[in-house]
Amino acid sequence: MDTLSTHNCFPESRVDDLLRLEVLQAFDRTTFERDGYWVWEGILTDAARKRWTASLQKLQQMNDAILMDTEWSAIDFEARGFPPPLPEQITPEFLAACCGGSEQMPGFLRTAELRRYMHTYGLFRPGAALVTHGFESQGVMPEYFPAGYDNFIMDVTSAHPQMMALFTKLFGDRFILDHCFMLNRAIGSKGRRWHAHQYRDGQYEVEDPIGTGNALTTEFLKRQCIRTLCYPEGATIEDGGELAIIPGAHLYRIPYKWSTERPDDDAAMKAGWLKGKIHAFTRKPLEIVHLSLPPGSMVSFVHHMPHYVGYRKPGTTTRWGLLMAYRTPDPDAEPEKWTNGIPTDWVEQTAAQGKLSAAAQRVFEADNPIHKHLQN
Numbered sequence: 001m002d003t004l005s006t007h008n009c010f011p012e013s014r015v016d017d018l019l020r021l022e023v024l025q026a027f028d029r030t031t032f033e034r035d036g037y038w039v040w041e042g043i044l045t046d047a048a049r050k051r052w053t054a055s056l057q058k059l060q061q062m063n064d065a066i067l068m069d070t071e072w073s074a075i076d077f078e079a080r081g082f083p084p085p086l087p088e089q090i091t092p093e094f095l096a097a098c099c100g101g102s103e104q105m106p107g108f109l110r111t112a113e114l115r116r117y118m119h120t121y122g123l124f125r126p127g128a129a130l131v132t133h134g135f136e137s138q139g140v141m142p143e144y145f146p147a148g149y150d151n152f153i154m155d156v157t158s159a160h161p162q163m164m165a166l167f168t169k170l171f172g173d174r175f176i177l178d179h180c181f182m183l184n185r186a187i188g189s190k191g192r193r194w195h196a197h198q199y200r201d202g203q204y205e206v207e208d209p210i211g212t213g214n215a216l217t218t219e220f221l222k223r224q225c226i227r228t229l230c231y232p233e234g235a236t237i238e239d240g241g242e243l244a245i246i247p248g249a250h251l252y253r254i255p256y257k258w259s260t261e262r263p264d265d266d267a268a269m270k271a272g273w274l275k276g277k278i279h280a281f282t283r284k285p286l287e288i289v290h291l292s293l294p295p296g297s298m299v300s301f302v303h304h305m306p307h308y309v310g311y312r313k314p315g316t317t318t319r320w321g322l323l324m325a326y327r328t329p330d331p332d333a334e335p336e337k338w339t340n341g342i343p344t345d346w347v348e349q350t351a352a353q354g355k356l357s358a359a360a361q362r363v364f365e366a367d368n369p370i371h372k373h374l375q376n
Helices: 021-025 029-035 046-069 092-097 112-121 151-158 161-171 266-271 344-352 358-364 370-375
Strands: 037-040 176-182 192-195 225-231 243-245 297-302 307-309 322-327
Touching: 021 161, 029 037, 046 092, 046 151, 046 176, 112 344, 151 176, 151 358, 161 225, 161 322, 176 358, 192 266
Parallel strands: none
Antiparallel strands: 037 297, 176 322, 192 307, 225 297, 225 322, 243 307
């Protein structure tokens, strides 16, 4: 498995015949804007599916190895403004229980403050670094920036012509990275309860995280963040770990519980938030839909779409998944060099070394690139 060496080309990593073009071409813009999601069923070719799965498996192994091999007690967290990890959170037994899937790392690595530090300065630089064997630390845990550790994932998220064509169908000519995470669900994973997301920092929202419902509209937002999930081995109701959505709910423009606790299961949603809500186009009551997706499928949905991930059932295997979230640029954003969706420490070093392709620069540049601002 190749780790990142150069982004100028991807001859050893690229799967040229990545997508089934008939599935790509079947996209219907009107349906997507109306219902807020689109299923790309079986869109990966057999070669792409095999390669995508292999990359996610290797990246999970990398993430697990860093967790287990780093001497966390030797790192001076306090000098960086963080409390040290609790002793019980860095025992081999505890760390081993945090391996094998996403969103289950120890709490000290999942705080917003430490993730912001990791994103900005690298973890941990200068001084003690993440311990890696056989690959180089990129200053970020692989779960939070898989493209930094794998050329195939870097290619499909920043340069591959067929993937860029898919994202162009969703956004138009210009889109930038908002974030890209691994979302591997191990056996027994509890999944995620119902929630939605805001655009950027939430400064343009017209409703709070619960909302009144008064903002229902048939207009598709121009400032848009769209999440695309890839499941190379599928995500079915039978095995659990499936995605559930509410078609039409995005038209309420409510970033449902994005900044609060998220305790709602299907029953709570039906008895509470969904009561009285209708689809702005059909005028029918909103309904929950659990998607059962075969291997090699993707699904794209907008940021105001409440969504849910099911419990991964015993007797199954890991549900491999990659989240690729992009957004339309914010015309009112302050001029910057890079999007906040890419780790600053990583992108600055990679660009300085001449290892950032022109295609990647296009996806990683800021909403209002400062070099274009200065030219004006």
